[in-house]
Amino acid sequence: xxxxxxxxxxxxxxxxxxxxxxxxxxxxxxxxxxxxxxxxxxxxxxxxxxxxxxxxxxxxxxxxxxxxxxxxxxxxxxxxxxxxxxxxxxxxxxxxxxxxxxxxxxxxxxxxxxxxxxxxxxxxxxxxxxxxxxxxxxxxxxxxxxxxxxxxxxxxxxxxxxxxxxxxxxxxxxxxxxxxxxxxxxxxxxxxxxxxxxxxxxxxxxxxxxxxxxxxxxxxxxxxxxxxxx
Numbered sequence: 682x683x684x685x686x687x688x689x690x691x692x693x694x695x696x697x698x699x700x701x702x703x704x705x706x707x708x709x710x711x712x713x714x715x716x717x718x719x720x721x722x723x724x725x726x727x728x729x730x731x732x733x734x735x736x737x738x739x740x741x742x743x744x745x746x747x748x749x750x751x752x753x754x755x756x757x758x759x760x761x762x763x764x765x766x767x768x769x770x771x772x773x774x775x776x777x778x779x780x781x782x783x784x785x786x787x788x789x790x791x792x793x794x795x796x797x798x799x800x801x802x803x804x805x806x807x808x809x810x811x812x813x814x815x816x817x818x819x820x821x822x823x824x825x826x827x828x829x830x831x832x833x834x835x836x837x838x839x840x841x842x843x844x845x846x847x848x849x850x851x852x853x854x855x856x857x858x859x860x861x862x863x864x865x866x867x868x869x870x871x872x873x874x875x876x877x878x879x880x881x882x883x884x885x886x887x888x889x890x891x892x893x894x895x896x897x898x899x900x901x902x903x904x905x906x907x908x909x910x911x
């Protein structure tokens with residue numbers, strides 16, 4: 682199989698599978714690496730039909746819905762998902778946080794090596810300070826035990842619990858809390874460029890999709906978590 686078959690496959694993805702542009706590009710890049718690097722048969726300039734499926738709007742939930750979900754979680758998971766919603770974190774970013782990343786005096790949380798291996802600073806909810814400090818103390822004790830045993834770092838059991846979900850009409854996942862963080866800030870009047878920086882988006886066009894979710898464009902500090910009433 683060569684360039685003709687690759688073009689046929691990419692067209693199949695666009696026309697039959699109705700994939701997004703990014704999914705089609707991902708497939709093309711993977712095939713290009715295969716042919717150019719491993720098979721040493723460069724594909725050259727391919728002419729093919731780009732996918733035109735519009736991007737789906739992200740699923741978001743209100744602060745009230747967030748509160749109802751958090752209310753049925755155990756302490757550890759509630760803190761994790763509170764940080765996703767309160768600081769706009771990806772789940773991978775949240776699980777890599779270190780004690781030194783938290784700065785309550787500045788209400789700032791530093792995210793290291795996010796998507797694209799970029800660092801950024803986002804907002805930190807003061808309402809979570811007590812819970813975070815308790816988690817820090819626990820982490821220090823675990824680290825002391827690991828150091829004594831010469832092992833580690835110890836990892837908590839995997840996030841795999843199923844919680845009651847009263848929102849069967851929505852698909853709620855970890856990333857939903859990040860999406861909801863963005864829409865809550867825009868509803869509160871925060872400038873879209875600021876939200877872009879807090880989320881770590883390279884292109885403001887990625888952030889602008891949230892303006893379609895809330896139905897209007899806002900122009901423009903607190904974390905959404907600080908306004909949450911459980």
